[in-house]
Structures are given as structure tokens and as C-alpha cells.
């Protein structure tokens with residue numbers, strides 16, 4: 342696969358793009374990173390993702406693939422090396438189940454944290470985080486993927502990195518070690534792991550992004 346042409350249309354602050362960067366990193370795939378302006382999308386992005394018009398889009402030898410989880414599964418199928426999804430069909434189905442849970446239940450609950458200080462919003466976010474806390478407790482492993490990072494860990498990057506910064510900018514604290522000991526430990530291990538660490542956007546950049554979002558900019 343040495344002659345492959347791989348391009349990633351992304352945006353630095355996007356957790357969905359970060360998911361794909363982690364997967365590319367795990368497989369040690371060289372790629373060209375193309376930073377999109379989400380407000381002013383390029384003609385290429387609109388051409389390659391005409392349905393959702395969103396990043397990330399992976400272009401592999403001219404073939405576009407969109408939707409972060411779909412892209413990760415594609416990467417895992419095409420490039421050998423460190424596996425991202427389990428080989429066993431049942432385990433694979435379970436990993437897909439949790440990735441879907443993260444996008445369908447967790448993300449909508451967490452993306453309003455900070456923009457809305459409503460107690461119901463915080464309660465709903467905590468309920469979804471508790472589900473993950475329990476799952477880690479039951480599994481008893483370092484990562485959702487077991488001893489190594491897998492699809493579910495990558496899908497949950499918005500919890501591991503984005504949530505804490507978002508809470509800090511909004512001046513609230515729900516994702517704490519006291520409430521979620523397993524999940525916060527998982528987040529630390531994940532964020533500090535080598536394949537993840539340098540794919541993350543700089544903290545100051547994220548804080549500035551959320552300050553702007555929460556109207557805290559002078």
C-alpha cells in the first residue's frame with residue numbers, strides 16, 4: 342500500500358476528524374491533511390460529501406468515504422497491522438453497538454452541556470456517562486477495546502478530550518474522578534497514549550473555540 346494516495350479533509354477542532362486521525366495513526370498510514378473552513382467549505386469537500394457536506398472525508402486513491410465510523414471501518418478493512426475492530430463477529434457487533442450508542446445517545450446528551458446549564462441537561466449527560474462507567478467496570482479492562490485501543494475508544498474521543506475542555510470553558514464540572522472513576526482514568530490513559538496524543542488539537546485552541554461558543558470572548 343506504499344503507493345496509495347490518502348487525503349483527509351478535516352477541521353482541527355472536530356472530534357470526528359480526530360477519530361480518523363487516530364485510526365490512520367494506528368495503522369501508520371501517511372496522509373495529506375487538508376484543513377477545511379467549515380463556514381466556507383471547499384468545492385472538493387462538497388463534491389466528495391454531497392449528502393452531508395461535513396468533515397471528515399477520506400480520499401483513498403481518488404475514492405471518497407465519509408462518516409467517521411464508516412471511514413474507520415474502511416481503514417481497518419483495507420490496511421493490515423494493528424486491528425481496530427475485533428476479529429470475532431460477536432465482539433465486532435458489540436463494538437459497533439457501543440460506537441452507535443456513543444453517537445446516538447451520548448453525543449446529543451453531551452453536546453448541549455455548557456450551552457445550557459439546565460439541571461435536566463446535566464442529569465441526562467451524567468446518565469449516559471454512567472452507562473459507560475458501568476461498562477468499563479464490567480469489562481475490567483484498561484480500554485473499551487481491552488488491553489489495546491479499539492473502535493469504541495476512538496469513537497469516545499469526544500468524552501476523553503473534548504468534554505473536559507468544554508466543561509472548563511463553561512465553568513461546570515460534571516465529568517469528575519469522584520463521579521466517574523473508571524471513565525476518567527480511561528480518558529487519561531487514552532489521551533496520553535502515543536497513537537492518540539499528537540492527533541489532538543492543542544488545548545489552548547480548544548479553550549478559545551469554546552470560549553467563543555459560550556460568548557466569553559472580549
Ligand SMILES: N[C@@H](CCC(=O)N[C@@H](CS)C(=O)NCC(=O)O)C(=O)O
Pocket residue numbers: 352354355356357379394395396397407408409410
Ligand atoms: N456523523 C458525522 C459527523 C461529522 C460532523 O458533524 N462534522 C462537523 C464538524 S465537527 C461538520 O463538518 N460540520 C459542518 C456542517 O455541519 O455544516 C461523522 O461521524 O463523521
